[in-house]
Amino acid sequence: MEELFFLQNEVAPALWKGLLVSCRLIVPSALFGLVIGVFVGVLRVFGNPFVSALANTYVALFRGFPLVVQLFIWYFGLPHIGIYFSPYGASVIAFSLCSGAYHSEYVRGALLSIKKGQMLAAQALGFSKIQMIWSVVLPQAFRRALPGCGNEIVYLIKYSSLAYMITCIELTGQGKIIASETFKYTEIFMIVGAVYLVLTSLAAWGLHHLESRFRLPGFQHYGL
Amino acid sequence: MMNEKKIILQVEKLTKRYGDKEVLKDASFSIREGELKILIGPSGGGKSTLLQCINFLVKPNAGRVFLDGREVLYSRKRDLYNYRQKVGMIFQDFNLFDHLTALGNVEIALVRVKKMSRDEARVRASAELDRVGLGDHVEKYPAQLSGGQKQRVSIARALAMDPEVMLLDEPTSALDPELISEVLAVIRDLRSNGMTMIMSTHQISFAGEMADEILFMENGIIVEAGPPKKLFAQAECQRTREFFMKIAEIYGESR
Numbered sequence: 001m002e003e004l005f006f007l008q009n010e011v012a013p014a015l016w017k018g019l020l021v022s023c024r025l026i027v028p029s030a031l032f033g034l035v036i037g038v039f040v041g042v043l044r045v046f047g048n049p050f051v052s053a054l055a056n057t058y059v060a061l062f063r064g065f066p067l068v069v070q071l072f073i074w075y076f077g078l079p080h081i082g083i084y085f086s087p088y089g090a091s092v093i094a095f096s097l098c099s100g101a102y103h104s105e106y107v108r109g110a111l112l113s114i115k116k117g118q119m120l121a122a123q124a125l126g127f128s129k130i131q132m133i134w135s136v137v138l139p140q141a142f143r144r145a146l147p148g149c150g151n152e153i154v155y156l157i158k159y160s161s162l163a164y165m166i167t168c169i170e171l172t173g174q175g176k177i178i179a180s181e182t183f184k185y186t187e188i189f190m191i192v193g194a195v196y197l198v199l200t201s202l203a204a205w206g207l208h209h210l211e212s213r214f215r216l217p218g219f220q221h222y223g224l
Numbered sequence: 225m226m227n228e229k230k231i232i233l234q235v236e237k238l239t240k241r242y243g244d245k246e247v248l249k250d251a252s253f254s255i256r257e258g259e260l261k262i263l264i265g266p267s268g269g270g271k272s273t274l275l276q277c278i279n280f281l282v283k284p285n286a287g288r289v290f291l292d293g294r295e296v297l298y299s300r301k302r303d304l305y306n307y308r309q310k311v312g313m314i315f316q317d318f319n320l321f322d323h324l325t326a327l328g329n330v331e332i333a334l335v336r337v338k339k340m341s342r343d344e345a346r347v348r349a350s351a352e353l354d355r356v357g358l359g360d361h362v363e364k365y366p367a368q369l370s371g372g373q374k375q376r377v378s379i380a381r382a383l384a385m386d387p388e389v390m391l392l393d394e395p396t397s398a399l400d401p402e403l404i405s406e407v408l409a410v411i412r413d414l415r416s417n418g419m420t421m422i423m424s425t426h427q428i429s430f431a432g433e434m435a436d437e438i439l440f441m442e443n444g445i446i447v448e449a450g451p452p453k454k455l456f457a458q459a460e461c462q463r464t465r466e467f468f469m470k471i472a473e474i475y476g477e478s479r
Contacts (some may be wrong), residue, residue, distance in 0.1 A: 115319075120315065120335075123281060124281060124312075126309035126333065135332060216366030218365055218368075
């Protein structure tokens with residue numbers, strides 16, 4: 001009985017508060033990450049050599065640095081040169097840029113899978129390069145990239161837990177605080193883990209629906 | 225009589241090199257309104273390169289192209305995009321946009337390039353699909369169409385832009401024998417409606433029947449040009465005679 005009160009009065013409100021912060025981290029980071037990923041992916045494939053080299057460097061850096069290190073740089077490092085971010089701001093920036101680097105790889109793969117003939121056809125009709133990318137290449141590449149990008153969003157949900165390392169107290173952070181106060185590490189972190197499981201399952205379900213919604217003849221996956 | 229029609233397109237000494245290899249050498253010819261010129265010759269002879277150089281999908285190393293007497297300044301993007309709108313292109317493997325229906329395929333350039341309203345574009349696109357006999361298939365995606373139907377959609381897509389001249393790069397080569405005739409029928413129809421066309425093909429009997437002039441190409445050179453009767457019966461060049469003889473053997477034709 002005492003356990004139940006403890007859960008209801010102490011654990012649930014704290015984790016709920018953490019969950020809200022987590023959502024506020026995940027949703028914008030996922031959106032910005034996706035936008036950055038599409039943009040960078042397009043530059044890597046269609047940009048001139050200079051732009052594409054620049055985009056490749058971005059990906060190499062942000063995929064190569066451990067995310068925790070990136071968070072530390074944004075939050076602890078940059079103030080030394082006079083740039084200050086709140087813990088929340090630094091987290092969203094770090095997550096978006098890291099996620100964008102990964103997304104760009106999925107987008108790049110999808111862009112490369114579009115047959116060149118369709119691009120020739122678009123150009124022969126008088127499309128400019130940007131019009132061609134926007135109306136012919138991206139709508140198809142988007143469908144091909146969706147499973148990979150979905151995967152990245154599921155990852156993002158989990159690595160958002162790193163935000164507590166720079167004092168942005170989200171779900172994992174709240175869990176850590178209560179756990180150290182009560183020494184009920186197992187129970188608390190089981191609950192925290194289960195909440196992430198629910199979040200990732202919801203995301204997977206949503207992405208699956210998105211895939212079905214955009215499915216077209218010629219783009220479906222055949223069960224062979 | 226023919227000579228009174230105005231020259232639509234003129235090609236002057238187009239040359240394309242890949243490294244040391246010249247795949248197109250000094251190709252020159254002109255085409256008058258309503259004419260059909262047919263490029264014939266062995267694969268790899270430069271027919272495709274010539275057609276793709278004409279609308280600059282392949283950038284020529286040298287040479288000039290004139291449309292309605294004005295040189296196409298293809299390094300200016302605006303000019304290039306405007307020029308391409310007036311030159312329809314049909315590809316061997318159709319190159320339909322896979323994510324759009326037949327209607328969407330025809331509509332999209334009208335909306336994006338010609339800046340027509342959606343409704344206007346829809347009406348025009350439906351009309352063009354009707355014209356190539358696909359009125360019942362407008363809502364189908366490329367994956368749901370046969371090869372012949374896909375090629376007819378691509379013809380409708382080019383026609384919707386009101387081109388002054390059309391380039392057809394082996395439009396029937398990827399088709400089953402049974403489907404070839406439905407595409408040729410559409411091209412025949414265009415011809416009788418006065419469309420100016422340059423077409424590469426291996427359909428020798430079609431060429432003999434329909435072409436105003438046949439251009440025989442080999443090793444990137446236009447070896448010989450003339451009306452079909454003359455080329456089939458008494459080609460001046462030895463190599464041209466050999467080629468037509470071999471083709472005639474294969475297709476069992478004496479033409």
